[in-house]
Amino acid sequence: MPAADTTGPTRLLVVYYSRNGSVEKLAEAAAAAAREAGAEVRVRRAREVADAETMRKVEGWAESAARQNALYEAPSEDDAEWADAILFGTPSYFGAMATELKNFLDRLGPQWKKGSLSGKVGGAFATASWPHGGSEVVTLSLYAPMAHLGMVILPTGYTDEAMLEAGSPYGASAIVGAEHDDPREADFEAARHQGRRTVAIAAALVAAGEMPSRKPKEEKE
Known part of the structure; x- marks a missing residue:
């Protein structure tokens, strides 16, 4: 039987949704560090499920979506299968993930059935407007679909001093206020640490021949 491919760089997919750009900035910080x-x-941005009329009712939504969609492709099932690790990013909407990100997760049924995401490293990060706006709740809520997909869930813990200043032990996060301010430098450093840590753990699994994205097709079926 052919050996698993343990060569080449670790593959990280960062899939996020951001309406105003705060989650986008954390996603880019994690991606750059990785x-x-x-x-x-x-880096992939989940697409809107709201119609154009609904989006026009929220100032700046359509313009921000157009800008981000020009920069980042929509996430695909192929992206998820390609990756050794996936980081999911979302704002907290009433303590829940964005519908747009949930829509992407809901399309991974065939991958769940095949077990093609089982063994991949997974993590999550989030933003909220207020200190008690749900960033920890929504980060933890993303653990559930990762568990169903059989992913290796990787919390950040307090594995770096950055996590003592920002984020949470569950994943990087930022409080951006009602005006959707940029994350603080401490928030960016937490996201960078999460990106580096995710890559390091995924690389170890790749080297051990345990990563499903690297196994020959015969082994995966």
């Missing part, structure tokens, strides 16, 4: 650590990274 690239600096030697990973191959794809």
